Amino acid sequence: MKHTEKGKEKNIMDYDTVWPGEGGDAVMIIDQTKLPGTIETIALKTAEEIWEAIYLLKVRGAPAIGVTAAYGISVLAGRIQTEDYDTFLLEVQKQKEYLDSARPTAVNLSWALNRMLCVVKDSAEKPVEEIKKTLAAEAARIQEEDIRVCRKIGEYGLSLLKPGDGILTHCNAGKLAASRYGTATAPIYLGEERGYHFRVYADETRPLLQGARLTAFELQAAGVDVTLICDNMSASVMQKGWVDAVFVGCDRVAANGDTANKIGTSVVAAVAGCYGVPVYVCAPTATIDMETATGAGIRIEERPAEEVTEMWYENRMAPPGINVYNPAFDVTDHTQIAGIVTEYGVARAPYTESLKEIFARKERIDR
Numbered sequence: 362m363k364h365t366e367k368g369k370e371k372n373i374m375d376y377d378t379v380w381p382g383e384g385g386d387a388v389m390i391i392d393q394t395k396l397p398g399t400i401e402t403i404a405l406k407t408a409e410e411i412w413e414a415i416y417l418l419k420v421r422g423a424p425a426i427g428v429t430a431a432y433g434i435s436v437l438a439g440r441i442q443t444e445d446y447d448t449f450l451l452e453v454q455k456q457k458e459y460l461d462s463a464r465p466t467a468v469n470l471s472w473a474l475n476r477m478l479c480v481v482k483d484s485a486e487k488p489v490e491e492i493k494k495t496l497a498a499e500a501a502r503i504q505e506e507d508i509r510v511c512r513k514i515g516e517y518g519l520s521l522l523k524p525g526d527g528i529l530t531h532c533n534a535g536k537l538a539a540s541r542y543g544t545a546t547a548p549i550y551l552g553e554e555r556g557y558h559f560r561v562y563a564d565e566t567r568p569l570l571q572g573a574r575l576t577a578f579e580l581q582a583a584g585v586d587v588t589l590i591c592d593n594m595s596a597s598v599m600q601k602g603w604v605d606a607v608f609v610g611c612d613r614v615a616a617n618g619d620t621a622n623k624i625g626t627s628v629v630a631a632v633a634g635c636y637g638v639p640v641y642v643c644a645p646t647a648t649i650d651m652e653t654a655t656g657a658g659i660r661i662e663e664r665p666a667e668e669v670t671e672m673w674y675e676n677r678m679a680p681p682g683i684n685v686y687n688p689a690f691d692v693t694d695h696t697q698i699a700g701i702v703t704e705y706g707v708a709r710a711p712y713t714e715s716l717k718e719i720f721a722r723k724e725r726i727d728r
């Protein structure tokens with residue numbers, strides 16, 4: 362699907378997912394609830410607009426939420442009218458807690474906001490106006506890092522694949538969920554550049570259809586061979602031998618490797634286990650939460666019933682008053698995961714050891 366802007370034909374791959382508004386007074390995003398029909402950019406200026414955009418999934422995907430919150434706190438801090446450091450810190454803290462409450466599962470949200478708050482805490486001796494500039498620079502750094510990290514994940518992920526492989530993915534862990542390559546799609550995009558010609562199966566991902574509306578959309582726009590399937594078709598394509606590997610993203614990985622990702626990921630992993638298909642979780646270290654021991658400690662967001670009963674349908678598709686359970690994520694047990702692909706390499710079981718080793722490597726390289 363092509364769209365025209367100022368006479369030049371653009372497709373979704375030509376847009377950033379999140380970017381800073383001119384003059385630093387807004388966070389700009391593509392409204393993902395309008396995709397694939399319309400590519401509409403919106404400027405988020407107030408705390409309520411930023412919170413709502415995250416809650417309503419106008420911007421979504423763990424890394425993209427983190428980047429939006431980082432630019433968001435920078436925009437909000439820029440508007441605080443004081444020269445007094447303590448007043449400034451208190452106000453930034455308040456805004457940080459508010460934005461952090463938008464969605465609970467993706468750790469990137471609190472990770473990015475904490476990183477921004479640290480900038481303020483480490484700058485107590487600086488004038489407030491200078492701290493505001495440092496915050497804007499830090500938000501841009503978080504985004505640049507996200508691009509580099511996704512590319513690295515792409516390289517490590519690609520080392521697990523061979524030309525012509527069939528890959529199944531769930532939800533959208535693509536460019537639209539991050540700043541450029543995405544996480545689970547990064548090996549696909551790098552493979553495409555290098556002539557690997559993968560065949561990708563995108564689960565539609567009920568109830569919010571991130572696979573159909575976003576993954577199928579961006580992969581098709583990038584020229585990837587992508588086939589859309591309903592969530593209940595993964596067994597069918599695996600049974601036929603069409604899938605060599607499952608690549609998914611994640612919202613939070615616990616210290617033992619248990620992984621929270623979009624609802625339905627654990628079903629895909631269970632099915633893949635039946636057919637001997639390896640499941641790889643692509644995880645920036647920012648999404649690995651070593652403070653949470655196991656998946657049982659991950660808070661799973663529950664969302665409104667209307668997402669299941671009527672959203673995206675022309676008419677409501679369930680009887681009025683029906684009980685609905687609508688968790689947005691589930692936890693895939695670490696035993697079902699063949700590898701966790703990070704920007705510092707691929708962690709393998711036992712994850713309690715290998716994830717520690719990934720962080721030790723990060724420490725050595727970043728020092």
Ligand code: MRU
Nearest residue numbers: 421422423534538544610611623
């Ligand atoms: O509810 P969403 O659309 O924010 O869920 C997104 C996912 O589950 C993604 O797989 C995850 O955030 C990884 S994005 C690189």
